[in-house]
Amino acid sequence: MDGGLKVGHTYSLTGEYGIDKITVLLMRGRELAKGDLVYVKHPKNGSPVVYQVIKVYPHKRVREYEEALLTEGRVIDDAEDSSLHAEAYQWGWMDGEGSLRPLRYPLSPNTQVFAAERDLVARFTKPNGEWKFLLGTDPTTDLDVELGLYPLIRQSCLICGAVGTGKTTTAISMVARAANANPPVRFFIVDKDGEYSSLTDRLGAGAVLKVPWSSFFQPGDIPWDDYVAEFGWQKTWWNAKILTQALKVLYAQAATVTKANLRRAVAIVSPENLGFNKKADEWELYRAQVENAINTSRLIPEGEATVLDPVQLLKERKIVIMDLSDGKDTWEQKHLVVAQVLRKIFGEALENRKFGCIVLLEEAMYYAPQHGVFEIGEKESRGKLLSVIKEIATNGGRNGVGLWAVTQRLATVEKTVVTQCANNIICHGLEDLDKQRLAEIMGNEFTQLIGDLPPGEAIVKGTALKCRFPIWVKVLAEVYPASSLSSPMSRFVHMALTEAGVAATAQ
Ligand SMILES: Nc1ncnc2c1ncn2[C@@H]1O[C@H](COP(=O)(O)OP(=O)(O)OP(=O)(O)O)[C@@H](O)[C@H]1O
Numbered sequence: 001m002d003g004g005l006k007v008g009h010t011y012s013l014t015g016e017y018g019i020d021k022i023t024v025l026l027m028r029g030r031e032l033a034k035g036d037l038v039y040v041k042h043p044k045n046g047s048p049v050v051y052q053v054i055k056v057y058p059h060k061r062v063r064e065y066e067e068a069l070l071t072e073g074r075v076i077d078d079a080e081d082s083s084l085h086a087e088a089y090q091w092g093w094m095d096g097e098g099s100l101r102p103l104r105y106p107l108s109p110n111t112q113v114f115a116a117e118r119d120l121v122a123r124f125t126k127p128n129g130e131w132k133f134l135l136g137t138d139p140t141t142d143l144d145v146e147l148g149l150y151p152l153i154r155q156s157c158l159i160c161g162a163v164g165t166g167k168t169t170t171a172i173s174m175v176a177r178a179a180n181a182n183p184p185v186r187f188f189i190v191d192k193d194g195e196y197s198s199l200t201d202r203l204g205a206g207a208v209l210k211v212p213w214s215s216f217f218q219p220g221d222i223p224w225d226d227y228v229a230e231f232g233w234q235k236t237w238w239n240a241k242i243l244t245q246a247l248k249v250l251y252a253q254a255a256t257v258t259k260a261n262l263r264r265a266v267a268i269v270s271p272e273n274l275g276f277n278k279k280a281d282e283w284e285l286y287r288a289q290v291e292n293a294i295n296t297s298r299l300i301p302e303g304e305a306t307v308l309d310p311v312q313l314l315k316e317r318k319i320v321i322m323d324l325s326d327g328k329d330t331w332e333q334k335h336l337v338v339a340q341v342l343r344k345i346f347g348e349a350l351e352n353r354k355f356g357c358i359v360l361l362e363e364a365m366y367y368a369p370q371h372g373v374f375e376i377g378e379k380e381s382r383g384k385l386l387s388v389i390k391e392i393a394t395n396g397g398r399n400g401v402g403l404w405a406v407t408q409r410l411a412t413v414e415k416t417v418v419t420q421c422a423n424n425i426i427c428h429g430l431e432d433l434d435k436q437r438l439a440e441i442m443g444n445e446f447t448q449l450i451g452d453l454p455p456g457e458a459i460v461k462g463t464a465l466k467c468r469f470p471i472w473v474k475v476l477a478e479v480y481p482a483s484s485l486s487s488p489m490s491r492f493v494h495m496a497l498t499e500a501g502v503a504a505t506a507q
């Protein structure tokens, strides 16, 4: 590796030289930027030991009279008097088997530092094996950055970034490419706003199916207590007892839970059955209450709709999108149905070694909220969903179910889920508050690299990369989210045109 351009030497203001972090004093005319890779030669075997630049700053000798001159507006423009420093931290060196090892021997002071050339960087950025896909390019070297699929399933993935930084574009493009890998990866997408429907145009209706969330609802799988809880009744109340008895009747008849079936079952329940020995008109009052509740219930379906089985659908297509965009104030039911579906998928994966998929949660905070920070729906249904998501986050990978979480706010997503998924992280620009949270998970060096990224660019780190260190990536979009089809401006253009049209016809 003698081909690298020499950029400078290690340097220390205190006279002490470490190996995990080095300061490079750049030779005149040489440049480095944050995120660049440099290397020194291994003191024992000469292999390149790679370091990543996290900070570049000019250093100028302090002169006492400078302050006085500046107050007069006079700048001493003496190039000879300043130098460029770069701080870089160690990635390590690659041994003969392609494994990354840390340097453990000290470097002598003022060791030569070289810019890492393309082929060296490529050795660190291309994952082994063929089961991988393209994420984008590293803007400094223009090299392709690829992600290995095995680690993205085994160790999950977190895609984060502030509003409009390109999270959904990244996620949807990753899905499209992974679904075209060999073998193709299967996806179950929990899509809050219908953003993923553009996948159908890209991959075709044979590969992608979009299903409204309510079609997955399995009324028979709901514990009886949940029906009683929907109406806020105590188990010992007569109305609750009548409802439970009616559910038992349906269960005994192996009939599905629908409003019509339940009404029929309620009619069969008799006071004697339940040991009710008060007046008959009082019984009628309770019964009427139950019927009323059934009629207005949001949990009990009207008729016998065919319930879709997510596992079956995933066996038939590459991508199943569960569309949650319908029904605004029904988060309690949505949580319940998402929990049912994820349990079913995970249950199948546990039993069937020939089944697997990646579960993608768009806006993960709606499904796995951090307690006390973000709350939606009802405590009980939310808790049930969170428990299955946590289970997938911790045990899913080893059983063929990977979890990809897309989120805008790190602090709002439950800690275990974030930490598990952060084994692979694709981080777009973040708000300062979330940078602090990220530093707790990933360390300060990672957070410093993020700085202010333009939309579509991200810092990537994780087991899916060959190296275990962050790389800057310009994500190559393959598919755009449905929302990007209408920009805010195009909406106002439409409104202005319509208004002009109305005005013209009125004249
Ligand atoms: N990799 C990319 N290449 C080119 N343009 C991109 C890329 N990523 C995002 N964009 C642009 O930025 C816009 C916003 O992207 P996107 O909707 O993916 O962001 P988001 O972070 O998911 O936003 P939100 O916070 O609203 O969900 C897109 O409409 C697109 O125009």
Ligand SMILES: [Mg+2]
Pocket (backbone or CB within 6 Å): 167, 168, 169, 195, 481
């Ligand atoms: Mg989005």
